[in-house]
Amino acid sequence: MDLEMKNIFKSFGANLVLDDVSFSLSGGQIKALLGENGAGKSTLMNILGGVLGADGGKILIDGSEVSFSSPKESLDMKIAFIHQELNLINDLPIYENLFIGREIRxxxxxxxxxxxxxxxxxxxxxMALSLDPEVMVRDLDASYKQIVEISRAMLMDARIVIMDEPTTSLTENEIERVFALMRHLKSMGVGIIFISHKLNEVMEICDSYAVLRDGHMIREGKINETDTRTLASLMVGHEVVEGLRAESHDNGKIIMEAEHLTDSKHFKDISFNIREGEIVGFTGLLGDGRSELFQSIFGASLPYSGSLRIDGNEERIHSTQQAVRLGIGYVPRNRKENGIVKDLDILSNGSLVTLSMRKKGLFLDEAAIESDFANAKEKLSIKMGEDSDPITSLSGGNQQKVVLAKWLSAKPRILILDNPTQGVDVGAKEEIYQIITSLAESGVAIAVLSSESKEIIRVCSRCYVMYHGRILKELRGDELNEKTIMQYATGVVE
Amino acid sequence: MEKRVEKFNFISWFRNMWVTHPLFSTFCALVLMIILQTVALGFDQGSFSRWFSIWSRNWINILRNNATIGIISLGMTFVIITGGIDLAVGSTLVAIGAIVMVFIDSSATGLLSAIGITGAPAFIIGIIMGLIAGLILGEFTGILITIGKLPPFIATLGMMKICRSVTQQCMQTVNPQVPRSFTQIANLSIGGQMFMPIIYWLLIAFIMYWISKHTAFGRHVFAVGSNERASRLSGINTERVKRAVYAIMGLLVGCAAVLQVSRIGAMDYANAGSGYEMDAIAAVIVGGTSMAGGRGSISGTILGVLIIAVMNNLLNLIGVPPFLREAFKGFIVIAAVLLQKKEKA
Structure with missing residues (x-):
């Protein structure tokens, strides 16, 4: 089945989001749809998926014009849209999820x-899968949930599948599993549109690509005629300049030192240290316990045993407010659930940590709060409208910067960053790395938690690799490369 | 400097306000109801000053009769913004009222009069004890919800049953009398009008407004209601915020109880305050506060209380049978939320 979208226009209010965009896909092809956040990818796909109507242009399937005004009508034309947030009901078995809304009676x-x-x-x-239909969806790992969503599309005989960042929350093995299925679908003649920020994956799985920037289709082409660097600069509109990684600080003062930290189930016998002005990575696969470890250290999770010294003083952190008082900042993973407060405006989100410190008598010192945020805004070059705009009006990268801003105003001496560039596009990613580096230069001790080994290599001067709740290895210097990290992260080398 | 004078276009302004401000439609409904109410009251009094004195007397009555619910609704706003609910307010009102009455009773049965304290000192002690009782009950509810990890609905449902039942049992043999002078707190007449409850209500409303807008605690209330996890990870003591919200609720119920005892001069332990929780929740919801938490305002709640109060008055004036009035209240709640919903297309 061949798809063609011709001269699509779409605007929201005065804002032209898609300007004369054309896009095509033929059966048995996997095509990457690339672009920064806000480039118009989601809008284009929402039009194809029947979620939004276009203001102009047409959609042709096998040469004949079609139109649909709801996801259901799009599905009737055998187009399935698998959203980033999966639409599965955890408490039902796989087969009931597949048939939900269309149950056989x-x-x-x-x-x-x-x-x-x-x-x-x-x-x-x-689909060459060996899955038991009666297993509860709750008991599946993230990749199989993704696969169940794809199966639902197949059950409806979909010939075009749109996958919106399917690999964001998957580990390397799980990604391989989803890719294998995608290749199988391709051999069955299904056309797949693959939206992703991970260019290496795009190179691995896709046949062709299309790059959107600011609502314009910049280029379409074959994957084997390009490389990641070219794609990145097409997306951003200019060359992505990678800054230098921070220098190692072997003689700085040790600010945080942990010895034999152990909790009841997530981590065991963890010892590490972070020096003043140093960026230390913590990496591993999903489920390695690094997030839980730092949640506990920040006082947000279960208690642990072992010793934690801040500035040489033994500290036992029971609550997040105590952690803040000790000068620890924490940017959590999953920005939507843990980072932003969606009903508050940008200023309130950006000043959430320091509110209780900026007081004039009983009341808030609003001038101080605003100037704090204005400083952070400038330092982080946050692109935004008014302070009173909703936080949700910002792109992912700028939301993440606001989350960073609320900690910068608290002037932390230790900053924990868990997945700092999750859901952030290429350009903003590099900006965040530069911010992290310059914070370290000003003396902040930084822990970067990430499963992207590239990210660790880019910003950290050394890193601890975790596997099943333990630190397997500390890597530094030349050892800090993707291959070595992966060997320890997968537990191949003990 | 060239100054472009745009012609003021009422229709486009109105449409814009209607779409962008969720409370604007509610406000319009209130204005419409006030107009209807004024019409129902009648103009045919011959002289303007006589008409005005009747009109204003009617308004003072409306506000005075709704001051108790108004004060409770202010606390309920904070509770609902944190994503919680308090079903116990009607029952705690009775419990606190009983406590206050036992202290202020100047007859031989009174707790303080038995040791020779009567009059103003007894009143002050009684009021303070009432407010402390409110704080303690609220704090206890807050502890059940934060440390006991009970859903607010369950915790306050339990408190609702406990407070009324225990009060009724305890007060079976005791029958405290409210001294006439105590009723002056609510019924003091200034220039022939009894303003006092309105003044208390407005004063508390003003304080609550300031807390919600200009204190760290006030902003934390919104943050916790919108995203508790993100708030905790920002170093906010979310449990303390929630406990404080219920404690404030208790304190305000204490104020409402003192007012109620003073205004009526007696208390029916079986029926007083029953249904107040739903009336307060209705006012808060009509005022645009989201049951899901995170969004709402004190000013909206005042609007909500007024809209329900004016509607009741209007129904009364045009002679709608009393049994049907609750139906109108239900209608208003549904209509208000339907009107406010348009922001999400």
Missing amino acids: KKSGFLDHEKMISETRRVFDE
Whole structure:
């Protein structure tokens, strides 16, 4: 089945989001749709998925014009949109999730479970999957959830599948599993649109690409005629200049030192130190315990045993407010759930940490709060409208900078950054790395938690690799390369 | 400097306000109701000053009768903004009222009069004890919710049952009398009008407004209600915020109880305050506060209390049968939230 989107226009109010965009895809092809946040990718795909209507242009399937005004009508044309946030119900088994809303009934009106299960088996066989349809979705790992979503599309006989950043929350092994399935679908003649920020994955899995920037289609082409550097500069509009990694600080004062930290289930016998002005990485695969470790250190999680010294003083942190008083800052992973407060405006989000420190008598010192934020805004070059605009009006990268801004105003001496560039586009990513580096230069001790080894190599002067809740190895200097990191992260080398 | 004078276009201004300000439609509804109410009251009094004195007397009555609910609604606003709810307010009002009455009773049965304290000192002690009782009850509810990790609905449902039932049992044999002078707190007449409850209400509303806008605690209330996890990870003591919100609720119920005892001069332990929780929640919701937490305002709640109060008055004036009035209240709640919903297309 061939798809063609021709001369699509779309605006929100006065804001032209898609300006004469054309896009095509043929069956049995995997095409990457690239662009920074706000480039118009989601809008274009939402039009294809029937979520939004276009202001102009047409959509052709196999040469004949179609139009749809709801996701259901789009699905009837065999186009399936798999959103980044999966639409699965954890407390139902796989097969019921597959048939939700279109349950097969017996004549009596009751559900025909046998038939639904056997239909699910048929689809799984077609896709060469060995999954038990009766397993609860809750018990599946992230990649299988993704796969269940794809199976649902296949059950509806979809010929075009849109996948919006399917690999964001997956580990390397899980990504491989999803990729294998994508290749299988391709061999069945299904066309796939793959939206991702991870250019290495794009190079690995896609046949062709299309780059959107500021609502314009910049270039379409074949993957084997390009490279990641070219793609990145096409997306950003200029060359992405990579700054230098921070120098190592072997003689700085040790600010945070942990010995034998152990909790009941996530981490065991953890010892590490971070020096003044140093950026130390903590990496590993999903489930290695690094996030839980630092949540505990920040006082937000379960208690632990072992010793933690801040500036040489033994500290036991029971609450997040105590951690803040000790000069620790913490930018958590999953910005939407843990980082931003969606009902508050930009200024309130950016001053959440320091509110209780900026007082004039009983009341808030609003002038001080505003000037704090104005400083941070300038330092981080946050692109935003008014202070009173909702935080959700910002792009992912700028939201992340606001989360950083709230900590900068507190002037932390130790900063924990968990997945600092999650859901942030290429250009903003590099900006955040430079911010991290310059913070370290001003003397802040920084822990960067990330499963992207590239990120660790880019910003850290040394790193601890974790595996199943333990630190397997400390890497520095030449050892700090993707291959070595991966060997320890996967537990290949003990 | 060239100054462009744009012609003021009422219709486009109105449409813009209607779409962008969720409370604007509520405000319009209030204005409409006030107009209807004024019409229902009648103009045919011959002289303007006589008409005005009747009109203003009617308004003072409306506000005075709703001061208790008004004060409770202010506390309820904070509770609902944190994503919680307090079903116990009607029952704690009775419990606190009983405590206050036992202290202020100047007859032989009174707790203080038995040791020779009567009059103003007894009143002050009684009021303070009432407010402390409110704080303690609220703080206890807050502890059940934060440390006990109970859903607010469950915790306050339990408190609602406990407070009324225990009060009724305890007060079976005791029958405290409210001294006439105590009723002056609410019924003091200034220039022939009884303003006092309105003044208390406005004063508390003003304080609550300031807390919500200009203190760190006030902003934390919104933050916790919108995203508790992110707030905690920003170093906010979210449990303390929630406990404080219920404690403030208790304190305000204490104020409302003192006012109620003083205004009526007696208390019906079985029925007083029953349904107040729903009336307060209704006012808060009509005032645009989100049940999901994170969004709301004190000014909206005042609007909500007024809209329900004026509607009741209007129904009364045009002679709608009393049984039907609750239906109108229900209608107002549903209509208000439907009107405010338009922001999310």
